[in-house]
Amino acid sequence: MRTDLRLVAPAGLCWLVAALLVRSPSVVAVGVAVTAIVLAGVLAGVRWSRRLMVRHVVLLALCVGAVAASCAWRVAQVESSPLADLAQKRAIVVAETQVVLDAREFSRFGATSSVAGLRVDRVTAHGRTISMGDRVTAFLDGPADGLVIGRRLVVTARLTPSEDPRESAVLNVIERGEVVDAATWWEGSERLRQAIRDAVSHRSPEEAALVPALVAGDDAALPEQVEEDFRRTGLTHLLAVSGTNLTIVLAVVLALAKAARASPRVLLAVGLLGVVGFVLLARPEPSVLRAAAMGVVGLAALGYGGRGGLRALSVAVVVLLFIDPWLSTAVGFTLSVCATAGILVAAPPLTARLSAWMPRWAALSIAVPLSAQLAVTPTIAAFSGEVSIVAVAANLAAGPVVAPATVAGLFAGLTTLVWPFGGRLLGTVAGLCAGWIVRVARWASGLDGAAVAWDAQWWLLLPVVPVVAWAFWRWAHRPVVVIGLAVGLGIALWRPPSPGWPPDGWVAAACDVGQGDAMVLRTGDDSALVVDVGPDSAAVDRCLRSLGVRHLHGVVLTHDHADHVDGFDGAVRGRGSPPVLVGTSGEAPPGYVERTVATGDVLEVGPWRLEVLWPPPGERVESAEPEGAAANDASVTMMASAHAMSMLLTGDLEPDGQEALLRTGADVTADVLKMPHHGSGRQSERFFEAVSPRIATISVGADNDYGHPAAGALELLEDVGARWWRTDRDGHVVLVVRDGRLSVATR
Template identity: 55%
Template structure:
């Protein structure tokens, strides 16, 4: 069954981007091969694989055709204003847009009235709504008036910019009941400090809307991100409690399966039928199968679960959560029993399992993690070992507290206190692990190399696990290496840009030659930019660009020029400080500069652009090329200016983006798409009062596959090119 699952998975991941004609062609081919192979016994595996391939391809063809030929898609292409009856299919996610509350919510459009047509449809769409989204929960229906636009996602028919919406109707009783329990969880922890108050709902039902960006980033570096998403871990905990109660009640094999299945259904209702929840439910079903049939039965169930999931939702095949969950489950089923059996020779069984499960999952996921993020967490196993014991009590206490809070809030808060204490421990582990200098390792080679490296590493781990002295010695050596890594040189070899940590401001450096650089902006204070340039060994500034006259970009100029020669200063139409002894001119569109390793061109602003009251809009925008790497430095331009830049026909394509305006929400999605960067840097101050970088901006970067680094969390950020591959080194 394994070949069939892998082929079906790979086909779904390709076909959802290839279009309905390709999917239909694969369907016909799969059916033909299946008919030819089924007659010969040695080819039965090929026949089964072809059947699964044809089924998944047929699902893709049907779904893609439905979207491509939907009346809603046609109206979206025409940017029609429409009145729609919609049903919420995923809870709204709030964000801030130009200082105002807003939300993005996935809906199913059931009826649309536009251009004199009254149409019944059942198409998915993404809606952007102003105001607080508290009433936009799964299952509720409402009428909205909005401007339709085409969607970049092949599974959606449209994007809706809502200009007016009516009240929401109540959902079916099971959705309303689940919402009451979710609200009960939030009330049960409402008296806790901010971080535990946000984390407990994420652990219980995947509600991570209140989790701060700092916690998200630290959990990513420490390998604990899976705890904040609804995953097999959450469901396994719930299943374990249910199974214990069921066994205590006298239920046996079939009864346990029924209890497990009912628990999965209830969990999906509570955590919402998002793709990640459906995937977690499937992995939970795999766990139930393994309980009944052992590891081999579990692997078979995992393969069928993969085929079934990509048949029901082909787009699930491309989501990181699905990739990591399926691979981790496979690793646990295949490797954990072997590793645990060898560790049991010299330690208690509970301890052997506690070590074997995270080690197996991490080894299995390592190639996928490197492919998705370009780095591998070195502290993930240790962090999960330390945080793991607190996850189950936090989840169970939070869930019980949520149920009790429905009846009486003070009683629920008593359980919420227990959940909060456990969540506090998890947060401590996440923060401490992320703060370690060697918390994660940048992977510069192609991720496919790990497909050869990981099996060798797995063989070594299994062999060493039976030798206590060697196993413990290697583990302690790894801990010491992570805790006190060897010092690395700065700047790193092959650097093409450094975004300096200057607090809530901007300062970027491009190398020209040894000791020489182009500097773009200086931040607000003298000391931080001076420190950054000194560490880089910069003694001569060939060109100092001051993008616009705001203090957080120019007031640190004395720190930049102190003890350094400045050849030329370029300012935007909003001006900037006069720097003694340095010739100065106003940068003009089309102006170019080339020296040493760096060439740059001014893309914005046009000469007729007067600063007015918005100096951000006339920031100098540069496109530079260093060692073949294209970099776009954007000052503080907002969405309106970004749209004007696109309309001007300027080539904004780049490999690296210095994110505009410290990551504010005032960004244009089409601009980010046109840039097409794979790496982004964000100059932002810790605990700033502006909410930078905004959750909306980070979500847009994540949707486009852009990896970002922030100076408030990572310090100085150096973009490096080695063997033609981009990586990032922080300091």
């Protein structure tokens, strides 16, 4: 059966038009809408309007006109909003609001704050009350208690302009009143969401957070490391509500209805109620509405095959863009459409090809995730700069338990409402399934070849992906080829070919862990001492794996900032329980032996002599300042000497700390300098002159928001004649000593 492509062009053009018009003045959108509608009317009235090509152009023009008109209306609402004028004046107002996006908690300056999406119904400013319906983002001090969708509250807030073109303003709440309950259906939805959380609250934090995310997209409590593992392994779609979630829920609901011998009309009514209930549970956000549409597309594909499914997908895209044109620029929308299209177009022929030599269920389990992953690869590369290699394998491993976890989690919540103990039993089942998914993501993200950086233009993948898909389809009927590719890919994932890495004679390495620090000092053939562990467990684990480090003699945490300590679990994973050395800022994680070091301490670890130069003994530093300067200047600073070379490890020492260290009279001259504070612009010229390094390593994240390394810091290195290597451009930076000569290798 040939694929129906007639509606693909209108859907694609509507998408492009919406993406352009939501970033343009409303008058432009009005012009496009009028032109398209007039064109459709003119063509519909001519004599040859019944010709197929003309009918297609008329349909295309009508779709574009409708979407453009929606863009004009939406953009004009924001442009003409009195709230935007008040925001420009930084006015203080009293606003009557309703929560439209559940609040999330975050830490700001050491205190708990919340952010929520609100709709402003009325605002009072300068003695005048204005009615409106503008969407805003609100920042509030304190926890997010009670700030769930549908509830109302009155706030006193200062308005500021919003960078989001969809919003009229940002509300910085000064004072908030009591939260008023929402409509009955929203309160019922919130009680069920809370019941789901209660049903799995006795499980591990990862499981207790993942189950609500699978069932209802409630990922507020999900640890950042789990999110990173899912992103790296192509499992991110499980963390957000998708068409898959709705399909699973509808399949269970309809199966129960069929078991009760319901008539076709009853089945239809039950299905519609299931969709409405799902939207209420998961919230009517754009992503949920998109999921509902994509879930219906999935059902259409089951009923009519890929031909009808692709037609339904095109209709869904046009309708969703008409309802919310801002979806055209949303990453989630792009991923969802691409994945669904990939499954509809590529999965059936690939399944048929593989079915020539394997069971159909096995062929389907391979074809579906492979088709989806190939389809979303260009988008993922565009937004993350990486191409996931392990995604298909991770989805194959996690896929079988997604539906059981979702269904068990949903029924656990429903049961908890009437029988809490029974709900916890079902919650245990859901938690076990979720735990397997977490372990798959953690294991897969730790593989050396889990993802590769894509530094070229993302659009270069557009011709590459179809060629790869065609080549795999061309040879998919040959088991030797498929099995050979799978074995080769598995070997590459476990330990990618890296001739000459790590280089012979390597003694130390600055790991590429993004915007953070992780320095490895080699202490034996497969052992090391790690100084700081970066912000990402997976990144530091990959670095240590690539260097062949299987045992740690110790971990030094220079100071208690996330970009230096949050990767601890990845550093110690499978490498024993090393002692943890800290200074006056920071502490060892629970369960690890802690040793506090200070000026004058000398450590001997393998071939290394480590002399602690800073900080002096004293009270612990607790830094709640926006820049954390006190903790930075309390960084453990050490002179590491071995193999006839010396290296100064400085943490995030800033000018005050650098000058204070010089005043102690310590000899800071070194061959290698670990650049202080990622090469920030705040450095002491006297300090660099005193160190006078030949080589500097700069641990810094690509395209970071801090402007590191600063031009002034690099000029200081130039002035003292130092050559430098930076992890954002050079990757892992390894120091090598051969025949008494110091050199640098990168990967």
